Amino acid sequence: MMADQLPLPLPARAALGREDYFIGKANALAVALLDNWPRWPSGKMILVGPAGAGKTHLAHVWAQDCGARIVAAADLAGADIPALADAPVCVEDVPRIAAQAGAEEALFHLHNLALAQGQPLLMTAAMPPRLWGLVLPDLRSRMEGTQTATLPQPDDDLLAAVLVKLFADRQAVPAPDVIPYLVRHMPRSFATARQVVSALDAEGLARKRPLSRALAREILTGLQGED
Incomplete structure (x- = not known):
């Protein structure tokens, strides 16, 4: 008898186009603020939201609109800062460089050069700037003085749209x-939505079962038990 094969799920590939992002009451203001990038105060904005809220997705949409480059904050210390400042730029996950002197100084110089050259600067984070733990005083004051666009946890309509997208990304x-x-x-949480969809997809593949309501109930019960 042939042994059962282990499931080999395809990696999830997130669709990052504007048409793939659902805009509802919960996130409409943040999206409108990003779309108004030519009029940002001082030419800069911080996009704040919990994990899974779509910060990276919106950063890619914004980058497509204005021809920006996207760089991880953790890579700034070794980056060509003058070259980055020559065009619109997005720096993702800024809190990750807190207390890293080289990276903080690089962001400080990028901030000043980009604004001096009239290039818009977008930054993303899971929390507001006062909680980042930045050590460089001049950088901290500039970040805390930057306008934020906040993505809240989802309402029912947005949660449903996020679930649809997460399943579609997995071709499930x-x-x-x-x-x-x-x-x-x-629970109304982007992180939970990602966890639930991942677990459903994995269980469906492992058990060769359809993604049914009964399986969804099992997954939720199991996750609540872990909590």
Whole structure:
């Protein structure tokens, strides 16, 4: 008898186009602030939101709109800062460089050069600047003085749209009643949505079962038990 093969799920590939991002009441203001980038105060903005809220997605949409480059904050210490400052630029996950002297100084110089040359600067973070723990005083004051666009945790409509996208990114097709069931019963959290979809997809593949409401109930029960 041939042994059962281990499931080999395809890696999830996030769709990052504007048409792939759902805009609802919860995130409309943040999206509008990003779209208004030519009028940002001092030419800069910080996009704040919890993990899974779509910060990277919106950063790519913004970059497509204005021809920006995207760089991880953790890579700034070794980056060509004058070259980055020659065009619109997005720096992702800024809190990761807190207390890293070289990276903080690089962001400080990028901030000053970009603004001096009239190039818009977008930064992303999971928390507001006062909580970043930056050590360089001049950088900290400039970050805390930057306007923020905040992505809150999702309402029902946004949560449903996020679930649809997460399943689509995995090329997984849940039964029609799965997403309404999840919206009614799961915590309102982007991180939980990602966890639930990942677990459902993995279990469906491992057990060779359809992504049904019954399986969704099992997954939620198991996650609540872990909590």
